[in-house]
Amino acid sequence: MGPLVAIDYTEEEKAAVTPAVAPPTAEELKQLVNSIPTQRDALYAAPVDWDLVGRSGLIETKLRAFINKKMAEYLGEEEPSLVAHVLDKLAQRTPAAAIEQGLAKVLDEEAGVFVVKLWRMLLFELRLREFEAGRK
Numbered sequence: 001m002g003p004l005v006a007i008d009y010t011e012e013e014k015a016a017v018t019p020a021v022a023p024p025t026a027e028e029l030k031q032l033v034n035s036i037p038t039q040r041d042a043l044y045a046a047p048v049d050w051d052l053v054g055r056s057g058l059i060e061t062k063l064r065a066f067i068n069k070k071m072a073e074y075l076g077e078e079e080p081s082l083v084a085h086v087l088d089k090l091a092q093r094t095p096a097a098a099i100e101q102g103l104a105k106v107l108d109e110e111a112g113v114f115v116v117k118l119w120r121m122l123l124f125e126l127r128l129r130e131f132e133a134g135r136k
């Protein structure tokens with residue numbers, strides 16, 4: 001092997017791999033988290049931009065792994081059919097209260113805790129995307 005030669009990238013090549021927007025600071029993330037309601041009724045009443053959910057692929061990229069992990073915690077094992085059910089409900093734009101009611105048959109009292117966590121995560125990810133879009 002010969003000597004190593006440094007690669008001299010053009011500005012265009014560097015720009016192609018550099019994020020266009022700086023990630024949010026810890027303070028900005030904290031403000032986003034604090035802007036999400038913690039009380040169940042207020043949380044469930046918060047508007048959801050379902051079009052953005054669909055465009056961003058949020059259900060598959062962020063929520064699938066979260067739902068899978070939580071179901072395994074609550075039930076003691078992975079439950080792919082229940083995860084698929086919750087993902088379908090989200091894809092159908094089902095309100096949080098209806099999801100909670102449906103899951104109560106399987107998760108009992110933990111259905112409320114799960115859906116509150118799920119809805120907070122959904123709203124956080126939406127607000128994060130809106131925040132990042134506003135910075136461009």
